Amino acid sequence: MTRAFTAAAAQLGPIARNESRASVIARMVALIERAAAADCRFVVFPEMALTTFFPRWLIEDAEEVASFFEAEMPGPETRPLFEAARTHGIGFYLGYCERAAEGEGADHLGFNTSILVDSSGVVVGKYRKVHLPGNAVYDPALKLQHLEPWYFIDGDLGFPVFEMLGGRLGMLLCNDRRWPEAWRMLGLQGAELVCLGYNSPAQLPDNPAQNALRKMHHLLPMQSAAYQNGTWIIASAKAGPEEGCDMMGHSCVIAPSGELVALSAGLGDELLPYSIDLDATAEYKRFFDFKTYRRPECYGLIAAPHK
Numbered sequence: 336m337t338r339a340f341t342a343a344a345a346q347l348g349p350i351a352r353n354e355s356r357a358s359v360i361a362r363m364v365a366l367i368e369r370a371a372a373a374d375c376r377f378v379v380f381p382e383m384a385l386t387t388f389f390p391r392w393l394i395e396d397a398e399e400v401a402s403f404f405e406a407e408m409p410g411p412e413t414r415p416l417f418e419a420a421r422t423h424g425i426g427f428y429l430g431y432c433e434r435a436a437e438g439e440g441a442d443h444l445g446f447n448t449s450i451l452v453d454s455s456g457v458v459v460g461k462y463r464k465v466h467l468p469g470n471a472v473y474d475p476a477l478k479l480q481h482l483e484p485w486y487f488i489d490g491d492l493g494f495p496v497f498e499m500l501g502g503r504l505g506m507l508l509c510n511d512r513r514w515p516e517a518w519r520m521l522g523l524q525g526a527e528l529v530c531l532g533y534n535s536p537a538q539l540p541d542n543p544a545q546n547a548l549r550k551m552h553h554l555l556p557m558q559s560a561a562y563q564n565g566t567w568i569i570a571s572a573k574a575g576p577e578e579g580c581d582m583m584g585h586s587c588v589i590a591p592s593g594e595l596v597a598l599s600a601g602l603g604d605e606l607l608p609y610s611i612d613l614d615a616t617a618e619y620k621r622f623f624d625f626k627t628y629r630r631p632e633c634y635g636l637i638a639a640p641h642k
């Protein structure tokens with residue numbers, strides 16, 4: 336049986352602070368319809384795909400903060416996305432803010448989460464972001480806040496891998512892509528396709544010398560991770576000028592060879608389909624045969640806590 340299919344990054348352009356779920360879901364359903372027309376079986380939406388990237392602000396209004404989190408998935412507002420996907424037989428990866436159960440995580444409302452949904456609309460897997468970037472408290476010295484540790488509980492599900500599309504799929508979220516340990520955890524479990532959504536500022540106003548390096552620092556760790564772990568990667572941006580902050584585009588598909596095989600052209604809602612063959616991972620998994628060549632007895636520091 337062939338394990339080839341068409342999959343796509345479903346990049347989203349900016350989402351306004353006050354944009355309704357209904358409006359965002361309509362944009363995502365339109366992307367699902369374009370994916371169906373392109374014969375896709377699977378699409379990857381961004382991190383926090385349902386809302387603006389609110390951790391750029393310290394929001395005092397508890398009701399507004401709560402409005403960015405989902406208490407259930409699917410819920411009344413997100414169900415139309417699940418229905419459209421099921422109608423077209425398309426599975427998807429979705430990033431969103433997951434409201435934690437009462438009492439879980441003290442003063443944090445929930446997790447920065449992603450799920451895998453199969454082509455019949457069933458949630459088959461969940462991941463909660465492990466590497467939360469930025470500051471746990473507001474820093475008045477910064478031009479651009481990034482307050483994920485203020486809003487979110489540290490991910491507590493590890494790096495699970497799920498059977499889907501005839502292969503093994505893993506998930507990461509944004510900043511995770513810069514950490515080789517995250518990729519290796521998935522690679523060690525045989526991941527063949529890793530889905531990743533992100534919200535990455537195109538410029539860093541507090542460190543403008545980095546601006547010219549932003550695209551490279553986005554692609555470089557993923558291209559090496561794909562090669563070193565023999566996996567496909569589909570990475571999907573929340574792109575464009577969002578509430579005064581330019582978000583990077585560059586949604587992409589990376590092959591297990593490490594080659595960048597598809598790259599988004601713009602900063603708006605955009606579908607980036609590519610024909611993926613999971614069997615193309617085999618050659619690289621053979622070369623990097625973990626069982627034969629890895630020397631975990633030499634890698635203790637990697638899993639040891641920092642002193």
Ligand code: ING
Pocket residue numbers: 382468469481508509510511513533534535536539
């Ligand atoms: N975003 C950022 C990223 O890794 C970040 C994190 C924080 C970038 C501070 C720049 C400055 O691209 C997310 N959502 O993890």
